[in-house]
Amino acid sequence: MSEDQTNPTPPSHHATHGEIALAANAAAKAAAHTRRAFLFKLSLAMNAAVGAVLAVPLVGYLLGPAMKKPSETGAWIPLGKLSDFPVGETRLAEFRSPEARFNDGDTAKAACWVRRISEDKLQVFAINCAHLGCPVRWFAQSKLFLCPCHGGAYYEDGRRASGPPERGLFEYRTALVGDSLLIHSGDMPTFTTEAVNKPKPLIQIAPASSTDEAQAASLSTNGATSPMRSNEWPA
């Protein structure tokens, strides 16, 4: 183990070992130390500054999903022909989430319950339970939506019937264009995210369909005064 004592011995700066020389040496060393310590602190400060400049975009990237404005989320999408939903019935409808991306696979799909109350009155409920989001099922005979997770139950109009949910089912905003039914979908509905989606102006769907301006203007919207909570996206 003696071989490893190869640390270079500190070079003796001065061959002459007078008292004065020693003192001068110590003073010079102390001055050099102060200077180096200052430079080290300077380097720390530089790294803090560079680190901050580096960190801002990294954190921005990380927080990206939360930074998206609610107005950028969601779109009007067609659910199908109105005639597919007979009056007096509640039926499951599927759609592709307008927020889906290329790698979402099956999870890009979404489902909702369409309740046709009368010729032109509709309610479209999210399948996500207002408790914790499990898929509720419609039972036409007992006119109830039942949740498989913790036993939440809702009436046919979406009102809370029993169980852990604090409120009724989430509702989509609906619109009729000619014979097709549209809903405004964006966030996966949860207690706070469903309420913050502001719908796009309906005109936006006009170019997508082959309807003319007059028809787009005659759009009728339902659920404008839906029982949704009115919390706004917190500023």
Place this chain on the structure above:
Amino acid sequence: MASLKDRARTAGSRLYDWVELRLGLIKPLTETATHPTPENSASWLYVFGSAATVLLVLQIVTGILLALAYSPSANEAWNSLAQLNHVIPLGWYLRALHGWGSDFMIAIVLLHMVQVFLFGSYKFPREMTWIVGVGLLLLTLGMAFTGQVMRFDQDAYWGLGIGASISSHVPIVGPYLVHMLLGGPIIGGATLARFFTLHVFVIPGILLGGVGLHVWMVLRHGVSDWPMPGRIVSRSTYQQQYHELTASTGIPFVPDAAWKDGVFAAALLLAVMACAFFFGPFGPGGMPDPTIIQTAPKPDFAFLWIYALLAFLPPSIETPVLLVAPVIGIAGLLVLPLFAGEGERHWSRRPVAVLLVSVIAVTLGIFTHLGTYTPWSPVMSAWTSAPIPARLLANRTPLQRQGALVLQDKQCRNCHAIAGSGGQRGPALDMIASRMTEDQIIRQVLQGGGNMPAYGNALSPSETKALMQFLMTLRSEDLPPAIDSSTKLTHPGESQTAHPTPTPKNP
């Protein structure tokens, strides 16, 4: 021959010298391994920490091997798991080892924690060892939760929905949290990608670092001695006492104490392998397609108790409990050694500690048990799959039988059992006429109340009439029908049995 042996020995020791001169680790590690430890700590109850480390290594090895075939994309994850299960040779076994290893690891970490708590080993000077240990427990649970998402099936999908829904309740930042958790407005490829990152890079990295710290502190302070009633831990004397104890009774950790760790680790690995081999991998369940709503999502075993709790919390206190209770619980665990760093270590002198462990263990056990059979969930298929037993229909009037049909058709059975089959959300109906009067039942059915929805809109008067006729036959022969106790006072001379509810004889 002797000279050959000698030469081999010299060559060996020269090789050792050569390596150790450059590496400098063999000698200190050997010294660490053979450091003296109090004889009374060489116990079968002191093996859980090392066992958890062994399982962590198993998880890392199997996890790396699974990563060779797993595709962390929402398009492909489920199929890559199915391929592991059915196509890739031994893929099923690797998945099973990883899944069972995770369950065992949670169990062992909890056992380790309970042992350390009951033995008072978290007290001075090992407070920080405990605090880091609490972090390791949370990271282990984090691995279990993110691992459940890796198995990208229906349960994973709806489990993510539950996680997002819970975070959405956080005041002010709720919606931002949901988006951070999901990586976007919906559950999808971005969600899986971030949970993959957590499961494979972030949490394991922190976990390994934490284990390093934890073990370092165990070595620094030595394995805690076996507690004795009356031997009080005090900051001023403990370390001195410990060193005296070690000096007088110390045995080298390796091999005198470590053989038990070795035997237990081997037995544990064998148990994991046996479970993996005989019970196979977990899932994947149905494909993560949210339009397939015929599903009853359920979390993995370790989280069943939370699932059960969520069913029982009343809506009014759910949010505060969900958001505040975990914070208090974790904070309590973290500050425990700071407030109870001295004093008695032996469990016989710490009744509150014993009581606490017992209550928590029983509570978790009960909720987990409830979570396995979810009595609060309606049995969605009961109305078509659980027929009314023939004996309850024998000798009944047509109207009563019509009532039985109404009962089935209106899905009452989804929540109410008869003859042991059907949902358990509401009370079983076998004896209903002995417990409630006709008026009470009508009121309950039509107006709802308690946990029952109102059926006023779903039942026509004739259906209600028929249903009541049938329900009033549901009582045992030994019990009289329920009567309204006020009837005698309000309608003297009239009695409940005057109702048109003939009580037929059961065969």
